[in-house]
Amino acid sequence: EKGGYEHFMLKEIFEQPNSIADSMRGRLDAKNSKITLGGIREYADALTEANRIIIIACGTSWHSGLVAEYLFEEFCRIPVEVEYASEFRYRNPVINKGDVVIAISQSGETADTLAAIELAKSRGAIILGVVNVVGSSISRASHEGAYLHTGPEIGVASTKAFTGQLSVLIMIILSVAVRKKTITDARLKELLTDLACIPDKIRKVLASNDKIEYIASLFKDARNFLYLGRGYNFPVALEGALKLKEISYIHAEGYPAAEMKHGPIALIDEEMPVVVIATRDSSYDKIVSNIQEVKARKGIVIAVVTEGDVLIPKMADYVIEVPKCDEALMPLVSVVPLQLLSYHIAIMRGCNVDQPRNLAKSVTVE
Ligand code: M6R
Numbered sequence: 196e197k198g199g200y201e202h203f204m205l206k207e208i209f210e211q212p213n214s215i216a217d218s219m220r221g222r223l224d225a226k227n228s229k230i231t232l233g234g235i236r237e238y239a240d241a242l243t244e245a246n247r248i249i250i251i252a253c254g255t256s257w258h259s260g261l262v263a264e265y266l267f268e269e270f271c272r273i274p275v276e277v278e279y280a281s282e283f284r285y286r287n288p289v290i291n292k293g294d295v296v297i298a299i300s301q302s303g304e305t306a307d308t309l310a311a312i313e314l315a316k317s318r319g320a321i322i323l324g325v326v327n328v329v330g331s332s333i334s335r336a337s338h339e340g341a342y343l344h345t346g347p348e349i350g351v352a353s354t355k356a357f358t359g360q361l362s363v364l365i366m367i368i369l370s371v372a373v374r375k376k377t378i379t380d381a382r383l384k385e386l387l388t389d390l391a392c393i394p395d396k397i398r399k400v401l402a403s404n405d406k407i408e409y410i411a412s413l414f415k416d417a418r419n420f421l422y423l424g425r426g427y428n429f430p431v432a433l434e435g436a437l438k439l440k441e442i443s444y445i446h447a448e449g450y451p452a453a454e455m456k457h458g459p460i461a462l463i464d465e466e467m468p469v470v471v472i473a474t475r476d477s478s479y480d481k482i483v484s485n486i487q488e489v490k491a492r493k494g495i496v497i498a499v500v501t502e503g504d505v506l507i508p509k510m511a512d513y514v515i516e517v518p519k520c521d522e523a524l525m526p527l528v529s530v531v532p533l534q535l536l537s538y539h540i541a542i543m544r545g546c547n548v549d550q551p552r553n554l555a556k557s558v559t560v561e
Pocket of ligand 1: 253254255256299300301302303304305308351352353354437438441554556557558
């Protein structure tokens with residue numbers, strides 16, 4: 196059942212080239228620049244014309260919601276709010292006519308997300324579900340939606356569901372951009388062509404598993420970790436930190452790299468590993484300065500960089516290369532080394548990675 200892997204988590208990390216291809220099958224036609232989402236039809240206009248989109252989710256699904264926020268803004272020019280379901284449901288949220296709620300959930304059974312959906316529905320919102328488990332409560336409570344089609348995720352730490360969510364959200368967002376005419380044909384073509392190559396790019400990252408395992412062996416006894424990213428890689432920093440804390444029980448925090456100066460920089464000393472997601476994108480120069488700031492305080496930098504980068508390897512203590520990729524799609528690729536890093540650290544610490552203490556696969560109580 197674990198397909199020759201020692202743990203479900205490792206199996207699911209390695210499944211990602213295939214699970215992402217599964218999430219795109221029959222939907223993405225890069226050659227003809229077409230996206231077909233059978234699950235969003237009746238409400239496709241409502242989504243395209245939405246005044247505002249509210250994304251509700253928890254945990255890892257909330258992180259993919261943050262990536263979606265940046266993408267919706269960039270490509271569709273629609274204002275987006277990303278809410279923790281648990282907070283949303285106990286506030287008195289303002290929901291106006293023309294608002295569309297997107298609920299993201301792997302299990303489709305998360306109690307807070309389900310309750311938030313019911314609240315939004317009772318106030319007239321349209322609910323679109325981005326869910327993995329077919330027939331789950333959240334998929335049934337949604338008006339329409341798109342399944343991930345990534346297959347069952349058994350490990351408590353979400354891995355292939357995260358990349359499946361990103362893949363499906365990107366397809367939703369680009370199809371809205373086409374309908375709204377907020378994207379040029381050339382840019383669409385570029386993105387869809389790159390999207391179709393993501394499975395191969397992830398295969399390349401997986402080939403660095405031994406190197407990542409070696410880096411893990413050096414930091415398995417660390418007591419704290421900081422994860423930094425900017426732009427599309429900021430949610431990846433949050434996700435990397437969540438993966439590490441939930442399965443290895445090492446305290447980790449994810450931050451937007453520039454926010455470091457507003458507090459976390461005080462934590463940095465020669466014992467502090469700082470994972471910086473520093474791939475080549477529009478904030479590259481800025482993140483290079485952030486790396487310098489960490490090094491000036493003697494922090495240990497583990498950088499995730501784009502292959503061929505010659506500058507950061509001179510500054511960072513360790514680098515993990517990932518293939519070149521459009522910055523809007525980079526989270527699909529840059530998260531993978533962080534999944535592997537946390538997996539190996541947890542294994543070396545003797546932790547039960549598939550069933551970490553105190554955690555359940557789906558949180559069906561609040
Ligand atoms: O099934 P859901 O996507 O609704 O679950 C949400 C969170 O409980 C989940 O992502 C949790 O944070 C994971 N254990 C993270 O790896």
